[in-house]
Amino acid sequence: MKWSEFKIHTTNEAIEPVSNILHEAGASGVVIEDRNDLDKDWSTMYGTIYELDPENYPEEGVYIKAYLPVNSFLGETVEEIKQAINNLETFDIDIGHNKVTISEINEEEWATAWKKYYKPVKISDKITITPTWEDYQPVSSDEIIIELDPGMAFGTGTHPTTVLSLQALERYIQTGDSVMDVGSGSGVLSIGAILLGAADVQAFDLDEVAVKSTTINVKLNKVQDRVTTRQNDLLKDIDVQADVIVSNILAEIIVKTTQEAYQLIKPGGYFITSGIINAKKELVKQDLEKQGFNIVETNQMEDWISIIAQKPE
Template identity: 55%
Template structure:
């Protein structure tokens, strides 16, 4: 079968939104080529795995998706363009938003993205490695999180995910109860379990992500700790948690705050760890958290991305 590869050149800020648009358009798979990821690999990655600089843009991010070549392809591409334009209404910087198309065979797109996904060191405690590689860590003191993203977005190495893991290493108490909102592939829930959480509730609105997270939880032997379910943000969630982690777009973090996610935090020592926030939107998120009764106790950054750690004012 023939497939058309659509490549959108954009910014780190827009990657999640662009990816969602492509999946909604019926993409059969997605590849993320981030110039910053390549630079990070040069400066701190695992030397055994060499990446080809020709596969990465000089700046920004290429988001590639694969669409079946049929009589509706033209209409699908036009719908994608319209959806991209609508992101501007939410003040999401698309960069140049350049779109290119090329033709591929099914065998090519089905495995193409895997060549970009290699083991990497994350935080002080982990390697994140693809499940299909027999990876033996160089540092025996680090734990391995095995991931198979499947059709869900995320390999666990995006700066926002790394920031969340670093924050979890610092703020997650032993035997804590944790809520992971927008779990995706489940990487943050798995990391929390391996760091000593006694129970993790992982939720995501996307049924594909829920399925992927459940597979990865089983792969990492933490299904006795992590429970994965389909849910819209914090809707209908009761109880209290020592830690809530939400790696989401800034707009969704603001919505969470406005829905008073603070009610779910433990009164004594609960913390909210949130990332996915581009630097220009930090003040908007901070103000929303303040309105909900939370104060920011630490700010972490990686490139253009911010993670905020907040606690209850009372």
């Protein structure tokens, strides 16, 4: 079978929504080539992910690559993708150059093209994320290993927004907590919450592909008895409470959930938000405070912000 590599030159801000569009169009995986990765001093972080070739990266912004089967519907699919990406501007999302390049590759190249970018990486004091095909051995007795199959996932767990979320979960999860993961994507935050001591997680995502991806990865990590996956529009019609709600989605979507989150979080509980660009930080903070939350932490990694808010006792 022939496959088409669909490459978009866009911005960091657009990574999550563009990836979502590609998955909804039938992409079986995405590769993100971020120019900022070339400038990181990996020795000051938790570990090297892989060797980087500058030739693969744009001068600015990011390349997002997806792989679609070559068939009679490909032309129509490509046009739908382009239109959906263009529509992101109506949500005040910067799509940058928005240059699209399409090339044909064979099945063997498609099957391995994105795997070479994904190696085990330690993303916090305790947590290491590894792909299922890597034989990774823990280096300490308290190390938490999350295995992911990113073939259908929304990212590989190493994007700054996900790292910030996992690091916050590591600080605030208490043994026996009940957790909600709003916009679960690959399920990495749901898995992390359980492995950090949560008693149960309810994982919600509107996208059917994301729900399937969460379900697969939850089973891979043998926590399916404590994680419930469900297709749902954010927190609508949810009537149970949680100790912690974590939401790694766009700032514009977060502010649509704050009122419901305040009602659903138990007194003293935490709302962990991520996926926020620096320009939208005050928007989210003001909305959280308006609902009655107290801001307890604001953290930044590259251009991304995570805000942790607490419901008063």
